[in-house]
Amino acid sequence: MNSIGVLTSGGDAPGMNAAVRAVVRKALFHGIKVYGIERGYAGLINNEIKEMSLGSVGDIIQRGGTILKTARSLEFTTYEGRLKAFQNLKNHGIEGLVVIGGDGSFRGALKLYEEFGVKVVGIPATIDNDIYGTDYSIGFDTTVNTVVDAINKIRDTAFSHERTFIVEVMGRNAGFIALEAGIAGGAESIIIPEVPYSIEEICQKLIKSHQRGKLHSIIIIAEGAGSGIKLGELIKEKTGFETRVTILGHIQRGGSPTAFDRILASRMGAMAVDALREGISRGMMVAFEKGEYVLKPLEIAFSGKKQIDLEYYRLADILSI
Numbered sequence: 480m481n482s483i484g485v486l487t488s489g490g491d492a493p494g495m496n497a498a499v500r501a502v503v504r505k506a507l508f509h510g511i512k513v514y515g516i517e518r519g520y521a522g523l524i525n526n527e528i529k530e531m532s533l534g535s536v537g538d539i540i541q542r543g544g545t546i547l548k549t550a551r552s553l554e555f556t557t558y559e560g561r562l563k564a565f566q567n568l569k570n571h572g573i574e575g576l577v578v579i580g581g582d583g584s585f586r587g588a589l590k591l592y593e594e595f596g597v598k599v600v601g602i603p604a605t606i607d608n609d610i611y612g613t614d615y616s617i618g619f620d621t622t623v624n625t626v627v628d629a630i631n632k633i634r635d636t637a638f639s640h641e642r643t644f645i646v647e648v649m650g651r652n653a654g655f656i657a658l659e660a661g662i663a664g665g666a667e668s669i670i671i672p673e674v675p676y677s678i679e680e681i682c683q684k685l686i687k688s689h690q691r692g693k694l695h696s697i698i699i700i701a702e703g704a705g706s707g708i709k710l711g712e713l714i715k716e717k718t719g720f721e722t723r724v725t726i727l728g729h730i731q732r733g734g735s736p737t738a739f740d741r742i743l744a745s746r747m748g749a750m751a752v753d754a755l756r757e758g759i760s761r762g763m764m765v766a767f768e769k770g771e772y773v774l775k776p777l778e779i780a781f782s783g784k785k786q787i788d789l790e791y792y793r794l795a796d797i798l799s800i
């Protein structure tokens with residue numbers, strides 16, 4: 480393989496830059512030309528393609544976001560859009576493509592392989608950590624740490640004012656961020672879309688802790704499980720406790736990646752290049768499973784729904800009594 484392309488697509492995630500850096504440097508090390516495609520599939524359609532050098536990825540390993548920029552492209556959901564994208568790849572002589580992103584980005588990559596035979600390798604990168612087939616996606620660890628840091632700060636003021644705080648976190652339809660950050664932040668209740676919950680039980684738990692003298696609490700709600708604002712109103716109505724709601728929003732998507740995310744991104748980026756060098760004959764994804772880096776067919780990402788570890792969820796409940 481003489482020439483590959485790399486793009487980032489979908490919601491950005493801290494560590495994407497470290498992955499781009501790894502792809503570019505590993506490819507150049509092996510004498511393979513690398514093209515950076517800007518703005519994801521939108522840029523591929525609009526021919527926003529430039530050759531990358533060793534220096535073009537200097538000083539980015541520590542930066543959040545993505546230097547290649549990212550977008551969600553409507554045009555790419557059409558066959559005509561994908562045909563334009565394929566023609567641009569062909570015109571540049573790009574023989575293999577590394578797609579760094581979430582499941583929407585992987586679906587696009589799979590289409591390029593199925594319709595035009597493009598050799599694609601997906602690198603999972605999403606703060607939601609909801610890609611089936613990999614234990615971790617790039618960005619998740621950094622986001623969990625950002626949320627824990629926010630919870631620590633909120634806990635200071637919750638303690639001082641003896642208030643109940645509801646913290647709404649991202650995650651789309653999944654509760655992985657809420658669960659991990661809730662455990663690490665010592666949240667009193669964690670509400671996630673995967674597990675049905677009862678407002679009555681949550682309020683009873685709060686009342687009992689109040690009776691024991693614990694006058695401040697933190698409740699984490701994943702955005703996919705409902706609205707933090709509504710939950711705050713309901714809790715106030717049912718318990719009479721003073722509540723405040725914080726929606727963490729996009730601060731969860733930014734920031735310098737943790738060492739874990741940088742290493743994950745570096746290893747996955749290098750592995751993706753090796754997969755293309757070794758001449759994969761189909762769409763593949765890189766995954767981190769049970770402590771190992773593995774290559775899998777890209778379709779695996781769509782063959783199931785990633786499950787929450789219910790034991791872990793129960794433990795969170797026990798520890799928060």
Ligand code: F6P
Pocket residue numbers: 490581605606607649650651702732
């Ligand atoms: O998929 C990442 C994510 O941050 C989700 O957690 C969230 O629901 C969504 O993207 C927000 O998207 P946008 O940045 O387009 O508002």
